[in-house]
Amino acid sequence: MDSYGDRSLIRDRRIQYETAGLELPDLDRDPMQQWHAWHAEAFDASVAEPNSMVLSTVDLRGMPDARVVLIRDADQFGFTFFTNYESSKSHQLSARPVAAATFAWLDLHRQVRVRGSVERVSDSESDEYFASRPQASQIGAWASPQSEVLRDRHELMRSFVEHEKRFAGHPVPRPAHWGGWRLVPEEWEFWQGRPSRLHDRFRYRPVDGRWQIDRLSP
Numbered sequence: 001m002d003s004y005g006d007r008s009l010i011r012d013r014r015i016q017y018e019t020a021g022l023e024l025p026d027l028d029r030d031p032m033q034q035w036h037a038w039h040a041e042a043f044d045a046s047v048a049e050p051n052s053m054v055l056s057t058v059d060l061r062g063m064p065d066a067r068v069v070l071i072r073d074a075d076q077f078g079f080t081f082f083t084n085y086e087s088s089k090s091h092q093l094s095a096r097p098v099a100a101a102t103f104a105w106l107d108l109h110r111q112v113r114v115r116g117s118v119e120r121v122s123d124s125e126s127d128e129y130f131a132s133r134p135q136a137s138q139i140g141a142w143a144s145p146q147s148e149v150l151r152d153r154h155e156l157m158r159s160f161v162e163h164e165k166r167f168a169g170h171p172v173p174r175p176a177h178w179g180g181w182r183l184v185p186e187e188w189e190f191w192q193g194r195p196s197r198l199h200d201r202f203r204y205r206p207v208d209g210r211w212q213i214d215r216l217s218p
């Protein structure tokens with residue numbers, strides 16, 4: 001024991017992944033269909049925040065950065081999430097429009113990794129999603145200069161109250177600094193935990209206009 005507490009909780013913790021496993025014929029040829037099948041199972045299993053992904057970006061120095069965001073759509077065009085266009089992540093994505101995403105559905109011993117290019121969604125798409133948000137979240141988008149330094153929490157709350165008054169009795173318009181990005185997958189990996197660390201991994205890559213699927217060593 002040291003000042004960090006009981007580190008054997010980290011070093012010695014091992015879970016046996018007793019899952020049925022994954023074979024090539026089990027996989028949909030379309031990775032987005034496969035993702036939806038696993039996402040539905042994550043939902044049915046009540047895993048925490050099945051819509052969350054770790055979004056990894058790189059800054060101008062080439063330094064990686066990562067944070068959790070919630071996806072709001074997943075279709076043939078990619079994964080859509082919403083954020084502040086003046087945030088650190090958006091500055092990084094504007095300068096280097098590539099990203100990686102990691103879905104960790106740990107209760108099911110599953111991980112999906114995606115890499116690809118990133119593009120802004122249309123203003124109308126952002127407007128439509130913004131209009132569907134609870135009013136307090138809409139005001140929050142106005143009130144929070146995401147990723148900037150605050151003097152204290154009071155500064156944020158004062159900004160929230162000011163914007164609440166400004167929009168009282170009116171629909172809240174989408175701020176120009178808030179909207180969506182879409183990660184367009186170029187490479188995928190589906191990982192299923194198996195006993196003795198002999199996990200199943202399948203990578204999808206585009207080859208001659210279709211997705212080639214390869215089993216990777218765990």
Ligand SMILES: Cc1cc2nc3c(=O)[nH]c(=O)nc-3n(C[C@H](O)[C@H](O)[C@H](O)COP(=O)(O)O)c2cc1C
Nearest residue numbers: 049052067068069070082083084087088089090147
């Ligand atoms: C469960 C969860 C969901 C989140 N969803 C979002 C989201 O959808 N959009 C967003 O901008 N930040 C979201 N965040 C906050 C981000 O992780 C991050 O703190 C914020 O976007 C600022 O990141 P940046 O400074 O790298 O731009 C979420 C955090 C958690 C833990």
